[in-house]
Amino acid sequence: MTVQYFALFDTAIGICGIEWGPRGINGVQLPMGSREKTLARIRQRHGGVNDDSSGELVEASPPAAVQYAIDGIVELLSGQPNDLSDIALDLDGVPAFNRGVYDIARSIPPGKTVTYGDIARQLGGVELSRDVGQALGRNPCPIVVPCHRVLAAGNKPGGFSARGGVETKLKMLAIEGAAVNHTPSLFD
Structure with missing residues (x-):
């Protein structure tokens, strides 16, 4: 056991x-x-x-x-720019594609963002954007693997699976000083 x-x-x-x-x-x-x-x-x-x-x-x-x-x-x-990239993770059992997504996400510095499409292009093509989003939704180590720094097209927040959803994502990005294009709609 x-x-x-x-x-x-x-x-x-x-x-x-x-x-x-x-x-x-x-x-x-x-x-x-x-x-x-x-x-x-x-x-x-x-x-x-x-x-x-x-x-x-x-x-x-x-x-x-x-x-x-x-x-x-x-x-x-608490707002200090620690990128957490030197924290060793045990991702044994996590699919190789997801680990590739997480490796790229871990290279995003605090206060900066990339899009799902940006990561997808690095992995082979923008058509993988949905797969990137699904991998980030299954992220076992949020914050250390900074999935909150990955945005939808047009630098819109996209989704976030943590409690509080997009509002939690926006709060974390604000703590880091990242700029996000977020115009609330009737459905937010």
């Missing part, structure tokens, strides 16, 4: 979570509105109720490398 560890921590946007295993950090949870909801989401993502394939989930004090990541996330979410 594999043991998966996690810790919760405070940030400027709420309580986040981080998960790690024997090979490193493999999950980051953005705030869900309360400590209990963030914890419930970590448990849900980990496998829910007694899924033997998921192993054991244990809250623990973070080792040095994980604490380093937590400190970087807290800095970034």
Whole structure:
């Protein structure tokens, strides 16, 4: 049985979570509105109720490398330009295409943005834009893999799967000082 560890921590946007295993950090949870909801989401993502394939989930004090990541996330979410690119992730089991998307996203500096199409072109063609969006929607380590810095065509926010949706994305981009073309519509 594999043991998966996690810790919760405070940030400027709420309580986040981080998960790690024997090979490193493999999950980051953005705030869900309360400590209990963030914890419930970590448990849900980990496998829910007694899924033997998921192993054991244990809250623990973070080792040095994980604490380093937590400190970087807290800095970034408080407005300090930490790009988090030196945080080692364990993305074993993540499809190769998604890892390629995440590698490109991790190269986007704080305060800057690219579009889904920009990443798709780097991976072979703009027709992969939807696949890029789907990969980012499945990002296990948001903020460390800065999917919030990836926008739709015309530098519009596009979607965001974290709690709060586009508003959370816009808040994170504002903290970083990024310019986004967002004109609210009747459907926002």
